[in-house]
Amino acid sequence: MQFRFAATLPALIWSSIATAAPETALQPTDRWALDYAATQCTAARSYSSAQGPVVFGLVPSLDGNNFRLLINIPQPGPIYAKQLAGTADFGTGAIKTSVLYFGAKGVNQSMYQFNLPAAQMDWARSAQTLSVEARSGGRYTFALSDMPALLDALRKCTTDLQQHWNLDGKTQRTAEVPSGDIRSIFTPKDYPREAAKSQPQGPSRYQLLIDEKGTVARCDVLVPSGIAMLDSTGCQVIQEKAKFRPALDTQGQPVRSVWTTPPITWGNAQNALNSGCTMVSSDSNSMINTCGQLGQNQGTLMQARDPTPAPPPPPPSPK
Numbered sequence: 001m002q003f004r005f006a007a008t009l010p011a012l013i014w015s016s017i018a019t020a021a022p023e024t025a026l027q028p029t030d031r032w033a034l035d036y037a038a039t040q041c042t043a044a045r046s047y048s049s050a051q052g053p054v055v056f057g058l059v060p061s062l063d064g065n066n067f068r069l070l071i072n073i074p075q076p077g078p079i080y081a082k083q084l085a086g087t088a089d090f091g092t093g094a095i096k097t098s099v100l101y102f103g104a105k106g107v108n109q110s111m112y113q114f115n116l117p118a119a120q121m122d123w124a125r126s127a128q129t130l131s132v133e134a135r136s137g138g139r140y141t142f143a144l145s146d147m148p149a150l151l152d153a154l155r156k157c158t159t160d161l162q163q164h165w166n167l168d169g170k171t172q173r174t175a176e177v178p179s180g181d182i183r184s185i186f187t188p189k190d191y192p193r194e195a196a197k198s199q200p201q202g203p204s205r206y207q208l209l210i211d212e213k214g215t216v217a218r219c220d221v222l223v224p225s226g227i228a229m230l231d232s233t234g235c236q237v238i239q240e241k242a243k244f245r246p247a248l249d250t251q252g253q254p255v256r257s258v259w260t261t262p263p264i265t266w267g268n269a270q271n272a273l274n275s276g277c278t279m280v281s282s283d284s285n286s287m288i289n290t291c292g293q294l295g296q297n298q299g300t301l302m303q304a305r306d307p308t309p310a311p312p313p314p315p316p317s318p319k
Contacts, residue, residue, distance in 0.1 A: 025129045025143040026054060032150050034157070038164075039209055039218040041157035043150055044070075047142060051075060056130075056142050058150075060118065061220040062167065062207060062258070064158045067121045069114040071132060071140060077103025077110020081192070083229040086134040088114055090127035095120055098228035099134040112137060115228060125151060165209050166247075167258045173250050178210045178259045180244035185237060192233050203263035204231050206238060212254040214244040222260060234264055 026047040035042040044057040057070035069088065078101065086099035095116065103110030112134055124130065124147045133139040162168065204225035209218040219235035238261070247257035 025141040027143050028145070029053065032146060034150075034153055036157050036160070039161070041154050041161060043154055049073060054140075058121075058154065060154050060158050061222075062158065062161060062165070062209065062218065063220070063222065064155065064162075065118050066221070067116050067118060069116060069132065071112045071114070072109065074108050075110060076108050077101060079103060079105050081229060081232075083227065084134045084137060086112075086114055086132065086137075088116055088120075089131040089133075090123040091129060091131075092123060092127075094133075098226075099137070100228050100232060101134060101137060113228075113232075115224075122151065165256045165258050174247045174255060174257065176248040178214070178244045178247045178257050180210075180214070180242060180259070182238060182242050182261055185241040190233065190237050192229050203265040204234060205263055206235060206261045208238065208242070208244075208259045208261065210244050210246055210257050210259050212246050212256060214246045214254075216242050216244070223263075225265070 026049055029046045029048050032043050032045045035044070040059055040062070042057060042059050044055055047054040047056060052074045054071070054073040057068075057072070059068040059070065060066070061068075081100055081102040084099040084101055086097050087094035088097055089095065097114050097116060100113040101110065112132070114132055114134075124144060127144055127147065129141055130144055131139060131141040166174065203223070204221060205223040207220045207222040208216050211217045216239045219239050221231045221235065224231050244259065246254040249255045
């Protein structure tokens with residue numbers, strides 16, 4: 001089995017990258033649409049192509065240090081997610097990045113997801129075009145406009161979200177931080193087989209939005225492992241299964257808060273054991289260890305993850 005992504009991405013964005021490199025940059029068919037949602041900020045814009053409307057989306061992380069670039073057109077993609085090598089180019093040279101490519105069963109849409117640090121995304125302020133390329137997926141070029149105003153609006157939205165979720169602890173004083181233990185939520189079905197082809201990388205960490213009920217409302221990759229599929233898998237498992245005791249204010253009432261996970265290392269058994277963590281395991285070639293949580297070091301065996309995805313929403317109608 002291989003890993004399939006659940007469709008948990010913004011309603012503004014869905015489709016796939018073109019397979020043939022266009023001679024000129026695609027032109028937008030409408031203005032940027034900004035969605036100031038309760039857990040994330042999203043900007044999306046439709047572009048015209050020979051295959052139909054293409055949607056280019058931007059989603060900044062809650063800490064503002066990273067961006068997800070989402071490229072979508074009406075074309076079926078793989079049900080099981082694939083990780084590819086890719087690049088993004090604002091006209092100043094190719095930036096290497098990992099790419100996730102996935103679709104959904106019975107849906108004529110798919111998605112490429114690129115990841116860029118905010119410092120490199122800032123180059124878009126003076127860029128005329130953005131070209132993205134995924135190995136075995138072709139090259140796609142967008143004409144850019146209004147980027148300084150757009151990036152400023154996304155930064156303002158992110159700042160508002162940080163205050164809404166009390167990221168800095170200043171918006172609302174808390175007497176008790178959220179508490180939980182993610183070590184027990186992973187099962188042997190949670191390791192994506194496609195990622196097993198990659199060489200083990202470093203530990204990853206996640207930043208979680210915990211609501212008043214102790215539910216994980218959002219997960220961001222705070223420290224990437226170097227394998228995008230494993231990072232995304234970790235976030236999905238945490239959002240699906242983790243349950244926390246919410247933070248409490250000075251009156252003892254549950255409040256919104258932000259929680260950072262301990263380091264999580266995915267890899268084969270030998271590399272995991274070499275990481276310095278004590279592993280709880282039996283015979284297997286793949287595992288995950290979570291180090292530093294509650295002063296303990298434990299691991300859970302991982303094999304293949306195969307969740308059933310929901311169909312993606314349609315792209316937005318031009319406004």
